[in-house]
Amino acid sequence: MTEPDETSMDLEITTHARSKPETRLWLRMLSTTKLISTEIRKRLRAEFGATLPQFDLMAQLYREQEGLRLGELSRRTMVTNGNITGLVERLEADGLVIRETPTDDRRVTVAKLTEAGMTTFSAMAEAHEGWLRDLMGDVSEDMIAALWRDIGRVKTSAASHLSGPAEE
Amino acid sequence: MTEPDETSMDLEITTHARSKPETRLWLRMLSTTKLISTEIRKRLRAEFGATLPQFDLMAQLYREQEGLRLGELSRRTMVTNGNITGLVERLEADGLVIRETPTDDRRVTVAKLTEAGMTTFSAMAEAHEGWLRDLMGDVSEDMIAALWRDIGRVKTSAASHLSGPAEE
DNA sequence: CCCAATCCTTTGACAATTCAAATAACGGTT
DNA sequence: AACCGTTATTTGAATTGTCAAAGGATTGGG
Numbered sequence: 172m173t174e175p176d177e178t179s180m181d182l183e184i185t186t187h188a189r190s191k192p193e194t195r196l197w198l199r200m201l202s203t204t205k206l207i208s209t210e211i212r213k214r215l216r217a218e219f220g221a222t223l224p225q226f227d228l229m230a231q232l233y234r235e236q237e238g239l240r241l242g243e244l245s246r247r248t249m250v251t252n253g254n255i256t257g258l259v260e261r262l263e264a265d266g267l268v269i270r271e272t273p274t275d276d277r278r279v280t281v282a283k284l285t286e287a288g289m290t291t292f293s294a295m296a297e298a299h300e301g302w303l304r305d306l307m308g309d310v311s312e313d314m315i316a317a318l319w320r321d322i323g324r325v326k327t328s329a330a331s332h333l334s335g336p337a338e339e
Numbered sequence: 340m341t342e343p344d345e346t347s348m349d350l351e352i353t354t355h356a357r358s359k360p361e362t363r364l365w366l367r368m369l370s371t372t373k374l375i376s377t378e379i380r381k382r383l384r385a386e387f388g389a390t391l392p393q394f395d396l397m398a399q400l401y402r403e404q405e406g407l408r409l410g411e412l413s414r415r416t417m418v419t420n421g422n423i424t425g426l427v428e429r430l431e432a433d434g435l436v437i438r439e440t441p442t443d444d445r446r447v448t449v450a451k452l453t454e455a456g457m458t459t460f461s462a463m464a465e466a467h468e469g470w471l472r473d474l475m476g477d478v479s480e481d482m483i484a485a486l487w488r489d490i491g492r493v494k495t496s497a498a499s500h501l502s503g504p505a506e507e
Numbered sequence: 508c509c510c511a512a513t514c515c516t517t518t519g520a521c522a523a524t525t526c527a528a529a530t531a532a533c534g535g536t537t
Numbered sequence: 538a539a540c541c542g543t544t545a546t547t548t549g550a551a552t553t554g555t556c557a558a559a560g561g562a563t564t565g566g567g
Contacts, residue, residue, distance in 0.1 A: 197475075205417050213502065251554070306500050
């Protein structure tokens with residue numbers, strides 16, 4: 172066997188319901204996002220030969236066609252700095268991204284999509300959108316809207332209770 | 340800087356609202372779970388020197404004190420087979436888990452928690468539950484229950500639209 | 508003008524991840 | 538008992554991930 176059997180995974184405590192509601196919700200969020208991202212990763216790979224982090228990174232660059240500094244990319248993708256370096260290197264090797272250093276601040280590296288990168292990304296983005304509609308096909312529009320709203324609350328709550336610094 | 344700035348990440352398309360509702364929801368789910376799991380990983384590391392996958396794996400073993408076969412662990416944790424091997428190896432090196440091969444089927448490896456593993460895990464689990472209550476502190480109980488229910492719908496929908504085999 | 512903070516990126520060590528291919532053991536059929 | 542298909546785990550190559558430390562470049566204060 173080459174991968175976990177998605178239908179019977181049990182991150183969630185199905186047999187014992189003894190966890191607290193927050194924990195129960197968390198386990199369900201985790202298993203759901205894992206399920207969906209595994210599927211999307213699989214399709215991205217099969218149809219475009221791309222990885223999910225590459226797709227995420229390109230999505231950010233597509234929205235800022237003049238390019239982004241690597242640190243900015245790191246922030247937006249929630250990927251650590253060190254990781255961005257290699258990610259961009261590989262995309263550059265594939266001809267989808269170029270790196271350049273502006274003359275006025277030579278500490279900086281700006282990454283931007285090439286023409287090929289833009290073309291490739293827009294095809295991927297369209298497919299991606301369709302996959303999600305497919306995967307969420309049995310969920311009503313109302314429920315999707317409600318989830319979007321309520322998950323926003325969770326995110327806000329979590330963001331304001333982080334241990335690290337970075338709040339003001 | 341050593342990590343992304345959690346408060347200003349932008350996996351979500353905050354500026355353009357042009358994405359379809361399913362995509363919008365997906366991006367929000369992703370950024371929220373990433374935000375929370377980064378925080379939990381950080382705390383696990385700081386307070387227990389453990390990683391998140393290790394915690395997940397131990398959680399499964401804690402629920403089945405007689406131990407689990409590696410393939411079963413793979414299914415439950417949604418971690419690929421190849422990955423389980425190394426994960427268990429490292430936990431065994433730390434004395435938290437032992438591996439044994441039953442005599443009646445020597446293809447099989449069963450992993451189970453050691454005494455130390457059980458003690459360690461229960462401390463981690465308790466802390467983990469508290470962290471989640473903390474992080475979700477601003478979300479009402481009703482909303483948590485509703486989210487749990489509705490995310491269940493999303494999960495069921497996604498599970499029944501997977502491309503791979505594994506359905507019947 | 509220089510020195511010391513500060514900012515941005517890269518590097519290095521290691522863990523987690525996937526996938527595919529290899530290895531090993533079982534089980535039934537002949 | 539030798540073979541075959543199946544099942545269980547490991548291995549190997551490549552990517553992604555974190556973290557900490559190091560590197561280079563800029564800026565501001567003395």
